[in-house]
Amino acid sequence: MQLVVARIGRAHGIKGEVTVEVRTDEPELRLAPGAVLATDPASAGPLTIETGRVHSGRLLLRFAGVSDRNAAEALRNTLLIAEVDPEELPEGEDEYYDHQLIDLDVVTGDGTEVGRITEISHLPSQDLFIVERPDGSEVMIPFVEEIVTEIDLKEQRAVIAPPPGLIDDHADRDEAADGHSAPPRDDRA
Incomplete structure (x- = not known):
């Protein structure tokens, strides 16, 4: 590989x-x-x-x-x-090569399907999973231990604990399109 x-x-x-x-x-x-x-x-x-x-x-x-x-x-x-030998693993316990993470199913802790990892984006501050949702849209999930709680290569899945708004913003947009609005946000610091 x-x-x-x-x-x-x-x-x-x-x-x-x-x-x-x-x-x-x-x-x-x-x-x-x-x-x-x-x-x-x-x-x-x-x-x-x-x-x-x-x-x-x-x-x-x-x-x-x-x-x-x-x-x-x-x-x-x-x-x-x-x-690189495809069976080779990184030296660190919680480290992964991109090819090991691509195509993993992403689910929440309660088993709710989020999508499938299609790409890993390496940014200076952190890595991001680019996840294709079942409806074809994409969501970016920061690859940090507070959000990605488990990587199970045997089961081919990544378990996440998303903070509010990370993956459920589709529901907010769908409600707005239906004439219902999401609660107002105050973005002032």
């Missing part, structure tokens, strides 16, 4: 180093010197990591055969893809 582990950013310096946007929780494993990574677009690779270091909080990589700024800049926005 192939997993996107990073996206190449701009060139750094004149010796072929590039900044990378890390998209893995295991950069020391996936982006270590000697790692050979496929690329998207495929014409850019495969790339072999020659060196890696952290500079001002950013990971910098240098690839074999990329020795100057122009060659490094030509790789900008290329995705780096690692080949």
